Amino acid sequence: MLNVAIIGCGYWGNHLVRNFYTSTLWNVKYICDKDKNQLDKISSKYSNITSLTNPEQIFDDATIDAVVIATPVFSHFELAKKSLLSNKHTWVEKPLAASSEEAKELIEIAKSRNLILHVDHTYIYTPAVRKIKELIDNNVLGDMLYFDSTRVNLGLFQHDINVIWDLAPHDISILQYTIGKKPISVSATGKSFYKYNNKDIASISFIYIEFDDGSIAHINVNWMSPVKIRQIIMGGSSKMLVFDDMETVSKIKVYDSGVDFKKREDIYDVLIQYRTGDMYSPAIKNYEALSFECNHFYDSIVKDIETDTNGETGLYVVSILEAADKSLTLGGTPIQI
């Protein structure tokens, strides 16, 4: 068993505590939150965990192997840096940091001290995304041509970050994990429909990414949609895949349809015929991603190998977020990466 401390006990922190607590690999020694109420609500459910409103004791405790940071984005860098400098393996909520510069510094520190720096891109540990990765690695789709994601739902207005920083990390991390191409330019359009502290905070955004091999990605993120959509279309040269996370079964569908360049007449046959090839929907295992991820983090530490969402992954995501945010401010002008 390794000893872990969890800093930040909000909505997601709660899930983290539950998963680490019920894991047989981890012993949760501390939970920490500035908000005494939050803290008490959680600690009442779990015995033998020490509650703290100040994290310093965690960094000073030599028996702590790993620290989990689930605080607002702006505080990730400071806390993660302290954690790494205290020689703790460090798990940081997505996105890793508020800038790529910060992300790079954290990566450097972790590397120099041979510590695991893990970013909690939970989606990567879902059975569906791992199955997609497997299909792509087996070259089922052929060359990837485009990735088009829609991630919209009602309500999650935030005060500190806009919809890009809130929702797009999911899509970008999936993109990085399954396809992993090098982005060369990013543009973003979008709109803020409210202000917080006199600052516009975009609640709808459309991000467009070009990769070095000519393939593209598009990400539609929206806090104001009446329906919840979690859909990613991946177009490959031989087959195409649709990942619909709102489906209870058949989350992944692979369409045996390439795009053939036919004469006009043929084209209209295709028009009339809804799809041209068979569809296949692989069975997907059923487990909680976060629980899997806790084990993966443990393995990574004891075996001294990087996790599937390491600092570099975090940097990849943050770089694109940063560029998208900048392009948004400029009204959509593409930003080179």
Added chain:
Amino acid sequence: MLNVAIIGCGYWGNHLVRNFYTSTLWNVKYICDKDKNQLDKISSKYSNITSLTNPEQIFDDATIDAVVIATPVFSHFELAKKSLLSNKHTWVEKPLAASSEEAKELIEIAKSRNLILHVDHTYIYTPAVRKIKELIDNNVLGDMLYFDSTRVNLGLFQHDINVIWDLAPHDISILQYTIGKKPISVSATGKSFYKYNNKDIASISFIYIEFDDGSIAHINVNWMSPVKIRQIIMGGSSKMLVFDDMETVSKIKVYDSGVDFKKREDIYDVLIQYRTGDMYSPAIKNYEALSFECNHFYDSIVKDIETDTNGETGLYVVSILEAADKSLTLGGTPIQI
């Protein structure tokens, strides 16, 4: 009965001939196509129609009241101009013309000769879109904040026009008819995955429009999607609407969910709860849009009033297409309208 001639007997021309032919208001006197084969296939099905490979006879025939032009886009202007100058009421396939300059000239000629210039934005005559217009006119949705359309499917690669000119006219005409706001800037990103005659022809594009009142529109058009999606989300200040044209029933859903700015804790309640208000799906009549449109065009001529998709509508659409196309070439830089 009015006499009509139909120029262009391809896929859509066929539908036009069938609808005008079975209408009791219209007499189809001529059909015309350069392609003798196309022509013969159609004329064998309908008796008493004269087939022509050259349209000149149509323009010279004083008994012809109206001309329908269903040829490729690049030829719209020339044919429509001739038709109007021959004092024929003129129905032009969407988009009206290849440039806003051309569109303006056609509008001028029609106005000066008091002729009906009608653009075939068929969607506007569907029961679903007319119901949406009715809901918006009755202020069911409140102030319109955003319009987000996805129109993707497999296969329709064209040689003369890209995906913007092919698919986006539908969305822009719906936008114009139901919401009708003044666009001030347009940007578009996207990608060509093939060349024709050494020219790149974009097969995927994402268009972003800002209106003068701060509301926005986003249009995702794609010829390379394994699934056919025809979905428009309209976000209003009081309610939100989803139009899913692939549904056989319940094409329109109105969600009684505004976006309220709550404290963080409340927000997470919303997160867990999928939607916060009732949903209502109005019954929609069942008729063929094109048949309705033929009657509408007839009425417009005999009563001397504009159709719901007149030259100005056509110009609105072409202006946005033109700007989107230009922005696409510039890599997404916004174009002022």
Added chain:
Amino acid sequence: MLNVAIIGCGYWGNHLVRNFYTSTLWNVKYICDKDKNQLDKISSKYSNITSLTNPEQIFDDATIDAVVIATPVFSHFELAKKSLLSNKHTWVEKPLAASSEEAKELIEIAKSRNLILHVDHTYIYTPAVRKIKELIDNNVLGDMLYFDSTRVNLGLFQHDINVIWDLAPHDISILQYTIGKKPISVSATGKSFYKYNNKDIASISFIYIEFDDGSIAHINVNWMSPVKIRQIIMGGSSKMLVFDDMETVSKIKVYDSGVDFKKREDIYDVLIQYRTGDMYSPAIKNYEALSFECNHFYDSIVKDIETDTNGETGLYVVSILEAADKSLTLGGTPIQI
């Protein structure tokens, strides 16, 4: 070309006239209906067809090769008998006759005169049902264990026949064509919610069939359902198939899930996991079943081979309808066949 006459110009008769008329294999010489109005509506659309209110001229015309009977069920026997006795190949709407006795007599006459007796079970000529047949013939599903069909929608109250005779022929003909087992007993429950001419006419019914090999079928037919459902589940020993005719794509889904008899603990794993194997949805061609069926009827005549839905098929269907009807009257007591 063969000469055909069509008797009965109601809703379905209209479709028949259109399909025979546009076929290059058939010449529609007569259409016939007692109702002069119905007749005029159709004949105005098609030139060169003689309209009749009395069918006698058809039977007397030696140039007529085939007669299509699309009248109410109670008149099928008399008209089909006359047609066969006049040496015409005969196409009868489903169900073939009002009793199995009648059906048998028609089969006898056709056989003795070497005429084609065809029953219009149109579903059998749909691309989807033909694909299902192909899958079953290739033993994809293994031994068939059960067939469960739901065919419900709003409104189609009839005066002359109940919901069993109206809707169940579709399911029974699909059952016969794809699986083709010998039924040994039939029971039916159900309810009439209105009377016509003081006679109860069941508008909801549930039919249960046992076959000689121990497999079963269940058919749920209902004229009073707010939603239209057209779903058939076929359980085989190795795979299972779902045919959902309301889907625009993926009408057929084959589930790689047999039922394994595991220990209790494993069973609950299955419970939590929604389905245990991959799913596969074959591409299906796109054509109008009735047009295909017209060609098939023609081929059958010129090659002198039975159609896929011959008199025996018609008798199979009628026998089960008859037994179901009888069981319904007896409150659900099983009737041996």
Added chain:
Amino acid sequence: MLNVAIIGCGYWGNHLVRNFYTSTLWNVKYICDKDKNQLDKISSKYSNITSLTNPEQIFDDATIDAVVIATPVFSHFELAKKSLLSNKHTWVEKPLAASSEEAKELIEIAKSRNLILHVDHTYIYTPAVRKIKELIDNNVLGDMLYFDSTRVNLGLFQHDINVIWDLAPHDISILQYTIGKKPISVSATGKSFYKYNNKDIASISFIYIEFDDGSIAHINVNWMSPVKIRQIIMGGSSKMLVFDDMETVSKIKVYDSGVDFKKREDIYDVLIQYRTGDMYSPAIKNYEALSFECNHFYDSIVKDIETDTNGETGLYVVSILEAADKSLTLGGTPIQI
């Protein structure tokens, strides 16, 4: 706080322990299971609960207020009887008992000792079913004409009970709670596809119920379906309701469509038009039914009022199960209740 003991720690027992444990109204004093392994797995997660393999200590402990019985059906009667005779309020898993005779005896004992006898028909405590009850109580649907439920999925083969006793209690309890009519006859058909201890155990069944006012119910239960369906259609004289529990949103849809008896011509209009009126889908709260039910049981005890699923409810359900089972054995002959 009241003291509770839970007997039976299988799949559902686990959920019961979790819900009672986290409730602030209940103190879980004992858990009991014959299977030491099961017991240890649970007790390791919760502190301060005494584990027992024999329930006698529970009945002897005067501080125990309530006993929860989550054992196999055949043992319900004996354990519940002991519990009631020990003056404990008693919660029994569905179905209440293995026969209506047993159910009646338990009701008698509870009544004579003024104890709460509660049956765990959890569905009754789901937000969706409570909303349906509210709609029906407000006479939104008019007179109820029919109830048609499909509850099918893969795998849950049981050794002690057949599919009727396993799945149909859900539908019958919903029927009882929302509509509550008096059944007069029950018939059931179905099939066993395997034997256990040489005994056939039906894995597919179709139950048909007639009520004293002429309305009907049909329940389709199946352990061998590749897809999970949880759908109930309720036909009322003024509106119709569809409850689809597999939907994540819009579980309940109310269709503004009665069945009107129109002339034949009108009927075919209905045919073409998929549904005739608006549809409305009420928002439904989001909470765990079992947690709500624990509170409800507590309230019932302290306020001395019956729960919504009391012994009489349990008896209603068992009576129908019993009749269905008998009819199944007789091949579908209706059984009077």
